[in-house]
Amino acid sequence: KDKLAEAERTKRHVFSFEFFPPKTEQGVINLYDRMYNMHDFGPAFIDVTWGAGGSRSQITCEIVHKAQTFFGLETCMHLTCTDMPSSKIDEALEAAHTAGCTNILALRGDPPREEEKWQAVEGGFRYARDLVKYIKQRYGNWFDIGVAGYPEGLEDNQDQDLLMEHLKEKIDAGGTFIVTQMFYDADNFLLWVDKVRAAGINVPIVPGIMPIQTWDSFKRRVGHMNVHVPQKIINGLEPIRNDDAQVQEVGKDLIAEMCQKILDSGKIFALHFYTMNLAKSTRLVLEELGLVPKDGTPSNRALPWRQSLGLN
Numbered sequence: 001k002d003k004l005a006e007a008e009r010t011k012r013h014v015f016s017f018e019f020f021p022p023k024t025e026q027g028v029i030n031l032y033d034r035m036y037n038m039h040d041f042g043p044a045f046i047d048v049t050w051g052a053g054g055s056r057s058q059i060t061c062e063i064v065h066k067a068q069t070f071f072g073l074e075t076c077m078h079l080t081c082t083d084m085p086s087s088k089i090d091e092a093l094e095a096a097h098t099a100g101c102t103n104i105l106a107l108r109g110d111p112p113r114e115e116e117k118w119q120a121v122e123g124g125f126r127y128a129r130d131l132v133k134y135i136k137q138r139y140g141n142w143f144d145i146g147v148a149g150y151p152e153g154l155e156d157n158q159d160q161d162l163l164m165e166h167l168k169e170k171i172d173a174g175g176t177f178i179v180t181q182m183f184y185d186a187d188n189f190l191l192w193v194d195k196v197r198a199a200g201i202n203v204p205i206v207p208g209i210m211p212i213q214t215w216d217s218f219k220r221r222v223g224h225m226n227v228h229v230p231q232k233i234i235n236g237l238e239p240i241r242n243d244d245a246q247v248q249e250v251g252k253d254l255i256a257e258m259c260q261k262i263l264d265s266g267k268i269f270a271l272h273f274y275t276m277n278l279a280k281s282t283r284l285v286l287e288e289l290g291l292v293p294k295d296g297t298p299s300n301r302a303l304p305w306r307q308s309l310g311l312n
């Protein structure tokens with residue numbers, strides 16, 4: 001929050017990276033390599049997501065610990081309250097606290113796939129707002145608490161007025177910044193920002209940016225998230241859909257253009273990249289925006305964290 005507030009005050013643009021806990025041990029090692037290299041790009045912070053229902057929670061906590069203590073990266077741990085007894089939430093918060101992590105993104109969590117509607121577990125939490133309150137109660141000001149925002153609505157709630165009311169409740173409960181769901185419609189996002197401000201919400205807003213890797217993954221994600229894709233993006237990508245290298249190149253231009261529009265609005269000073277644990281397409285967009293030097297490809301240097309673990 002301090003870095004976001006500082007960016008707003010000094011009108012300097014900052015960015016953050018989101019990673020998810022890989023499924024395999026080798027995947028975790030690869031992620032650490034990537035984190036180590038992406039450290040050089042200078043993110044304000046990195047996020048580590050929380051597996052639905054606490055699956056792989058151990059790995060999330062471990063990555064947060066490593067990122068904080070070994071790589072010296074300011075870290076934000078996601079935490080959901082779906083399907084989670086409060087004892088598990090306590091363990092996760094304590095692990096983050098012990099690692100020196102001072103940021104939590106407090107979320108409700110998605111409904112488990114096999115269930116149609118989300119249901120609170122007994123003795124658990126109902127909404128993200130309740131988790132925000134709980135963290136505040138337990139840890140005072142130790143954690144900055146981020147909350148999720150939805151410029152294009154949420155699958156189980158398309159009522160924008162109601163969502164805004166609930167967003168405000170999360171901030172009033174102690175949320176200090178907002179990270180948004182991914183989107184590709186910058187105009188709609190900027191209108192939403194105006195509505196957030198009109199609702200009396202004044203904390204920093206960090207738009208979630210999903211770089212384009214391939215046509216198939218792009219189509220899958222927009223379908224899954226049900227986000228609006230402006231015709232210009234479709235027109236740019238569809239004719240080259242079978243050429244991954246071209247999709248990445250044109251996708252980079254389109255995403256950089258969208259980010260530039262957002263930053264040029266003067267309303268937003270931070271960008272949050274959903275990296276999908278990959279460096280290249282995020283780096284290309286950052287280079288295009290002039291936020292990292294071009295050809296800043298991390299060198300294939302020795303990775304000291306590996307040596308310390310006896311790996312090569």
Ligand code: FAD
Nearest residue numbers: 049050052078107108109110127128148157166179180181
């Ligand atoms: P809430 O803010 O609690 O809202 C959920 C629903 O309840 C909304 O429809 C809201 O309007 C309604 N509601 C809220 N308060 C009230 C109230 N007082 N009365 C009635 N209705 C109310 N999921 C994961 O599993 N792991 C992750 O790491 C993860 N990271 C995410 C990161 C970002 C930036 C975003 C945007 C989402 C992320 N998610 C993650 C997905 C998220 O868990 C889901 O979108 C979830 O369905 C909603 O979470 P929320 O925190 O926004 O819920």
